[in-house]
Amino acid sequence: MLKYIITLLLIIFMNESFSKESKFFPFKTHEVVLENGFKAILIPVGNSGLVSYYSVVRTGSRDEWEEGKSGFAHFFEHMMFRGTDRFPGNVYDSIITSIGANANAYTSDDLTVYHLNFASEDLALVMDLESDRFRNLKYSKEQFQTESGAVYGEYRKGRTSPWSVAFEELRDMAFDKHTYKHTTIGFERDIKDMPNLYEYSISFYNRYYRPENVTLVIVGDFDIEKTKKIIGEYYKPWKPGYVMPKIEKEPAQKAPRFKEVQYDGKTLPLVIMGFKTDEFRATDKNFISTVSFADLAFGETSEIYKKLVLKEQKVQFISASPGMNRDPYMFEIYTMIKDEKDIDYVIGEINNTIEQFKKEKVTVEKLDRLKKNKKYSFLMALDSPDAVASILPQYITLANSIEVIDQMSETMMNLTPDDIVKSVNLYFTENNRNTIVLKGTK
Amino acid sequence: MTGSLYSMDEKRIVKEIDKTDPSVSLRIWFKAGAKDDPAGKEGLAMLTAQMLSEGGTARNTYEQILEKMFPMASSYYASASMEMTIFAGRVHKDNLDDYLKLFYEQLLTPAFGEEDFSRIKQNSLNYLKTTLKYSNDEELGKAVLYNNIFAATPYGHITSGTISGLESITLQDVKDFYAKYFNRNNFVLGIGGDVSENLVKQVWDNLMKLPEGKENTFKDFAVKEIKGKKVTIVEKNASATAISMGFPMNLLRGSREWYALAIANSWLGEHRNSSSHLYQVIREQRGLNYGDYSYIENFPNGGRYQLPPVNVARNKQIFEIWIRPVPNETKHFAFRAAMREFKKLVEDGMAKEDFELTRKFLKNYVLNFATTTNERLGYRLDDKFYGISGGHLLTYRKMMDEITLEEVNSAIKKHWQYGNMEIVFITDNAQELTDALASDKPSPISYATPKSQDILEEDKEIINFPVKIDKNSIKTVKVEDLFK
Numbered sequence: 001m002l003k004y005i006i007t008l009l010l011i012i013f014m015n016e017s018f019s020k021e022s023k024f025f026p027f028k029t030h031e032v033v034l035e036n037g038f039k040a041i042l043i044p045v046g047n048s049g050l051v052s053y054y055s056v057v058r059t060g061s062r063d064e065w066e067e068g069k070s071g072f073a074h075f076f077e078h079m080m081f082r083g084t085d086r087f088p089g090n091v092y093d094s095i096i097t098s099i100g101a102n103a104n105a106y107t108s109d110d111l112t113v114y115h116l117n118f119a120s121e122d123l124a125l126v127m128d129l130e131s132d133r134f135r136n137l138k139y140s141k142e143q144f145q146t147e148s149g150a151v152y153g154e155y156r157k158g159r160t161s162p163w164s165v166a167f168e169e170l171r172d173m174a175f176d177k178h179t180y181k182h183t184t185i186g187f188e189r190d191i192k193d194m195p196n197l198y199e200y201s202i203s204f205y206n207r208y209y210r211p212e213n214v215t216l217v218i219v220g221d222f223d224i225e226k227t228k229k230i231i232g233e234y235y236k237p238w239k240p241g242y243v244m245p246k247i248e249k250e251p252a253q254k255a256p257r258f259k260e261v262q263y264d265g266k267t268l269p270l271v272i273m274g275f276k277t278d279e280f281r282a283t284d285k286n287f288i289s290t291v292s293f294a295d296l297a298f299g300e301t302s303e304i305y306k307k308l309v310l311k312e313q314k315v316q317f318i319s320a321s322p323g324m325n326r327d328p329y330m331f332e333i334y335t336m337i338k339d340e341k342d343i344d345y346v347i348g349e350i351n352n353t354i355e356q357f358k359k360e361k362v363t364v365e366k367l368d369r370l371k372k373n374k375k376y377s378f379l380m381a382l383d384s385p386d387a388v389a390s391i392l393p394q395y396i397t398l399a400n401s402i403e404v405i406d407q408m409s410e411t412m413m414n415l416t417p418d419d420i421v422k423s424v425n426l427y428f429t430e431n432n433r434n435t436i437v438l439k440g441t442k
Numbered sequence: 443m444t445g446s447l448y449s450m451d452e453k454r455i456v457k458e459i460d461k462t463d464p465s466v467s468l469r470i471w472f473k474a475g476a477k478d479d480p481a482g483k484e485g486l487a488m489l490t491a492q493m494l495s496e497g498g499t500a501r502n503t504y505e506q507i508l509e510k511m512f513p514m515a516s517s518y519y520a521s522a523s524m525e526m527t528i529f530a531g532r533v534h535k536d537n538l539d540d541y542l543k544l545f546y547e548q549l550l551t552p553a554f555g556e557e558d559f560s561r562i563k564q565n566s567l568n569y570l571k572t573t574l575k576y577s578n579d580e581e582l583g584k585a586v587l588y589n590n591i592f593a594a595t596p597y598g599h600i601t602s603g604t605i606s607g608l609e610s611i612t613l614q615d616v617k618d619f620y621a622k623y624f625n626r627n628n629f630v631l632g633i634g635g636d637v638s639e640n641l642v643k644q645v646w647d648n649l650m651k652l653p654e655g656k657e658n659t660f661k662d663f664a665v666k667e668i669k670g671k672k673v674t675i676v677e678k679n680a681s682a683t684a685i686s687m688g689f690p691m692n693l694l695r696g697s698r699e700w701y702a703l704a705i706a707n708s709w710l711g712e713h714r715n716s717s718s719h720l721y722q723v724i725r726e727q728r729g730l731n732y733g734d735y736s737y738i739e740n741f742p743n744g745g746r747y748q749l750p751p752v753n754v755a756r757n758k759q760i761f762e763i764w765i766r767p768v769p770n771e772t773k774h775f776a777f778r779a780a781m782r783e784f785k786k787l788v789e790d791g792m793a794k795e796d797f798e799l800t801r802k803f804l805k806n807y808v809l810n811f812a813t814t815t816n817e818r819l820g821y822r823l824d825d826k827f828y829g830i831s832g833g834h835l836l837t838y839r840k841m842m843d844e845i846t847l848e849e850v851n852s853a854i855k856k857h858w859q860y861g862n863m864e865i866v867f868i869t870d871n872a873q874e875l876t877d878a879l880a881s882d883k884p885s886p887i888s889y890a891t892p893k894s895q896d897i898l899e900e901d902k903e904i905i906n907f908p909v910k911i912d913k914n915s916i917k918t919v920k921v922e923d924l925f926k
Contacts, residue, residue: 026464046462050809081716097717098799100806104714104748117810145891149729156682157732157745157767161577195891265679266576268568301512306505313561316568338564369513376534377515380465384813440576 022402024409026379027388029402032228036240037212040231041392041402043219045385051120051220052389055130056396057112058215059208061184062326063245068193070179071151071186074107075194076204078147080114081105082139084132089143092129099125107184110326111397117386120221124230131234134209141198148194155185162267163334166438169261170272170332174434178250180329207243211235215396220385250276250328256433267440268316269337271347274330276432277323280398282407289415289423290331291408292370294320296362296420297353298333304353308335314342318350326398330434331427343437357424361417371413378409450646456822457642458634458815466538467816468518468545468645469530469632471753471823473658474623476524476603477596483611485603489566490619491520491527497558500551502544504558510544513537518545522601523742523754525660526827527623532816535636546648552620559613567608570925574602576678579767579868580745583686586676586866586924588740591690591760595663604925625655630826632819660757665690668862671911673879675872678921682731682767683869685777688760691738693857696830701841702853703738706792709800710784711736711763714748717803719787719796720763723779727897728889730768730776736784737762749811752820755827761858773869774878774885778907785860791851805842808835872918880913 019030030042060073083089096103101118116126158164168183175181185191216235218227253276281287298304298320308315316336323329337346382388395404458467479486495518498504511517518531529549533541574582585600592598599607631649633642668689693700711718713735716726720734739759741750763784768776792800812818812835825834832840869875878885884905893901 048813050813093716094799097803100803100809102748102807102810117813119806119809122806142892142894146727146729146889146893148891149889150725150732153682153725153729153731153767153769156769157580159681160579160767266572268572299512300508310505310557310561313557313564316565338568372513373515375515376513376537380515380532380534383463383465383815386810386813440572 023406024378025402025405026382030224030228032231034211034232034236036236036238037210038214038216038235038238039400040216040218040235041396042224042227043217043388044222044224045219045388046221048221048385049120050117050385051123051218051222052385053116053118053123053126053130054217054219054389054393055114055134056215056217056393057114057209058110058213058397058400059245060108060110060112060397061182061186062109062179062247063208064182064186065179065245065247068190069197069200070182070190071184071194072190072197072200072204073112074184074186075148075151076201077105077107077112077114078151079139079144079201080133080137082137082143082147084136084138086132086136087129089139092133095125095129101126109180109184109329111393113393115386115389123218123222123227127230127234131238134214135238137205137209144198144201145195148191151194152191155188155191158185160265162263162265162270162438162440165263166261166270166272166436169259169438170274170434170436173257173259173436174253174274174276174330175250177248178327179247180250180325180327206241210240210242211238212240213242215400217389217392217396219389247327253431256430256435258435259437261436261438263438263440265440267438269340269343269440270436270438271335271337271343272436273333273347273350274434275428276328276434277331277427278328279326280324282399282404283411285411285415285419286423286426288408288411289420290322290427291324292367292412292415293357293420293424294322294331295370295373296366297357302353304349308346308349314338315346324394324398340439347435354424354428358421358428361421364417367415367417367420374409374412450643454630455642455646456630456632456819456826457637458632458818458822459637460634460815461636463635463815465532465534465815466635466637466641467530467532467633467819469528469753469816469819469823470549470649471630471632471826472527472529472623473525473628474527474619475522476599476601478619478623478658479599479603479607480615482607483615484599484607485566485601486607486611486615486619487522487527488601488603489562489608489611490616491522492562492566493554493558493616494520494529494548494552496562498553498555499547500553501547503553503555507544507548510540514541516541518548524597524601524740524756526753526755528753530816542645549624550648550651554613554617554620556613559616563608563611566602567605570602570605570608575921575924578745579680579682579684580764581743582676583684583866583868584762584764586674586868587686587688587762587864588760590672590674590864590866591668591688592665592758595665597756597758600925606926621653622655623658624652626650626652627655627657630823632823634815634819662757665758668864670861670915671863671865671909673865673867673911673916675875675916675918676866676868676921676924677870677872677918678868680868680870681770683770683773683867684767685765685773685780685865685867686762687780687863687865688762689859689863691759691761691857693738694757694759694828695739695834696828696837698841698845698849699853699856700738701838702845702849703857704838705797705800705804705842705845705850706787706854706858707736707738708804709792709796710787713737713741713744713750717800720765720780720783723783724765724768724776728779728893729891730772731766733766734780735764737764752817753823755824770870772887773867773875775887775904777865777867778885778909779904781860781909782904782907788854788858788860791854792847794847797847797850801842801845805839808838811835876913876916876918879909879911879916882908882910
């Protein structure tokens with residue numbers, strides 16, 4: 001009888017529950033959407049006896065729109081380990097410890113992710129713990145203030161790398177209005193002020209840690225039907241109430257920007273160039289072309305790599321990454337130069353590469369090889385439940401769906417050499433360019 | 443007999459067959475590492491491995507290899523640790539044949555060209571001269587600790603070598619090292635994924651094309667005894683202080699005592715885990731840094747990885763405590779807090795409830811250590827290294843049911859002690875720290891935020907905790923002078 005009632009309840013409070021086959025993603029996925037907006041994506045994979053459990057909050061440092069609050073999303077990630085009335089921090093820790101879970105969390109521009117890997121038999125227990133801290137987090141002012149010290153420690157740890165300094169400077173220079181102006185760790189002055197923001201932290205939790213802003217991903221060895229059922233039980237009582245952050249739009253950049261940064265320590269010189277692009281657009285050929293362009297123009301088989309890394313050996317390495325963000329970000333090119341006197345030469349070579357791609361089409365053969373590369377690198381990356389789960393948060397943040405992987409792959413596979421030329425001409429203009437040159441002490 | 447050209451020595455093959463895996467993994471362990479670097483050529487094992495990873499072959503330049511690998515989204519790599527050099531790769535089975543051709547060519551007919559050599563040597567020198575010294579204080583602290591503990595032994599330099607060693611290495615040295623150690627009698631083959639017996643034979647036959655040579659067996663050596671607490675202060679312009687400390691330990695995985703000590707170590711300082719007691723005391727309660735851990739096995743690049751690495755096995759291990767960067771003004775306090783906790787554990791042993799919780803934790807936690815075919819192969823190779831017939835991870839889980847608290851506490855007494863250890867600080871103002879350490883003067887602490895009465899009471903003990911370091915056992919090294 002009880003079972004019957006639960007089944008009935010399930011039908012009532014689940015708006016949708018369906019499964020899908022994907023063209024590129026090699027696993028069957030099941031989705032559950034609750035009335036409160038909470039969504040779960042379930043992907044049974046293999047019989048390892050393990051489950052990966054990822055709670056994806058679609059809030060990151062992008063959402064830190066209020067003055068003086070940079071770094072707060074990341075800081076708040078730390079607070080999520082401080083417990084609830086039912087499971088205070090030390091109780092939460094000891095349960096996680098007793099089941100031998102490998103648990104951690106991370107924050108980036110657009111998202112905060114809490115992930116655990118553990119034995120399948122503990123799935124219901126973990127769901128009890130996780131849903132509880134997302135719904136009922138509670139910590140004292142004192143705990144809050146202590147954690148701010150650990151965050152400052154994390155900042156200090158990162159600051160010993162010149163790359164952290166260079167990326168911080170790049171964003172600060174490139175953005176005037178949008179919150180991408182700061183890195184995820186935040187400005188030092190704001191980190192210092194964190195102990196004073198206890199009340200703010202509660203409002204942060206109330207606005208962003210809401211069911212319609214969180215998606216759960218479960219991958220691995222588990223029973224689909226039982227899992228759907230407990231998702232209903234644990235996440236249904238969570239009240240919606242997400243408040244949109246008031247993020248300012250970044251105005252179009254009107255001129256190239258450049259800054260030379262002095263690093264307090266020894267390092268080989270670094271150059272980072274960022275070209276403003278668009279927000280992630282899975283079906284837009286112009287945007288998806290930038291993903292291909294990163295490999296074609298700056299990857300290990302590119303002409304500039306052969307020249308500067310292998311033949312002339314002027315740089316330690318060169319690489320590029322397309323920004324795949326929720327709001328318009330940058331395409332970044334970075335390199336470490338062996339001799340300070342070659343800085344201008346290397347920047348010149350990067351600019352020449354871009355100019356060349358504006359004029360000359362890549363061969364169809366080269367583009368086909370890239371498409372094969374993308375296909376196999378994707379398939380090879382999926383070699384454990386955690387590996388499968390770990391690639392999904394980014395896409396969930398961008399589109400709250402993993403269908404976007406198919407859309408993006410489809411667009412990528414249909415790109416032509418003309419599309420690449422068009423895209424490079426669109427985005428890689430002088431006005432969109434931001435350059436940071438970082439030099440160490442002698 | 444198999445149909446192989448050479449009979450396969452099954453003792454030298456480990457397999458991890460999984461027909462549901464769409465890829466094939468290869469891991470070949472050559473018995474050579476930084477301990478085999480000739481004197482004055484420190485860094486040679488690593489450089490040779492890099493020449494195999496990023497150099498050309500008789501048939502293809504490195505550039506051509508990159509081109510051919512690109513559509514397969516694949517690669518191979520070689521890496522050297524203290525005693526193991528691994529040549530490994532993974533490919534989707536659709537591309538297996540094309541891939542294997544390149545894989546064999548690299549291993550059997552490396553070109554060892556001048557252009558590749560100058561690039562790789564330059565990059566390695568840059569790593570030692572600038573990256574390690576100036577942009578990663580945590581790895582720097584560990585490197586100095588290991589170099590100090592193993593000074594004047596075959597382990598006496600980190601795998602990256604020394605600056606003068608790297609500078610003196612010639613292309614001929616690389617060729618000689620390769621000729622000596624990459625021979626048909628000096629490897630163990632690991633193969634996994636969707637693999638047929640025919641494929642195993644094919645790989646084996648190709649490896650048999652390596653020249654004749656000798657197996658490189660481990661020759662035991664003594665590690666100098668540490669008397670008292672030896673402090674090395676690496677002085678540099680640092681905004682925070684990284685601390686590493688430890689001593690050599692005569693215990694390897696596989697023995698029952700090792701698993702007993704693993705329980706104590708996990709409680710004291712499980713790597714990057716909030717269950718670590720040091721983490722609780724220094725980070726969780728006091729917010730002094732990002733984390734605090736301890737080790738009974740080498741864990742290179744701990745800042746980058748969450749779970750233990752494979753194929754860095756070694757016959758000599760140390761016990762190690764790693765304090766992530768703390769604000770300079772709290773370095774003496776944080777150091778004392780760690781020493782005090784370690785001393786308490788050595789003297790009092792583990793409490794019953796900590797023991798129960800930790801063994802329960804480890805029993806499941808190790809399930810996370812090898813979730814991919816490639817990782818499982820790595821563990822199997824390490825099992826060969828340590829001679830663990832039942833498999834390390836299976837033994838680990840089994841031992842968590844069997845080992846008693848008494849065994850843990852007797853392993854602590856036998857293998858850990860508090861009096862003798864090497865200690866490394868990476869920090870500014872060495873003189874001030876030297877004076878503070880030598881005089882054991884109080885290290886008061888003030889917090890930006892309020893703390894509970896319990897913590898303030900405990901702080902009083904930490905502030906005055908006597909570490910007892912002899913002034914003559916403290917030396918200062920300028921960062922510029924390291925790794926010469």
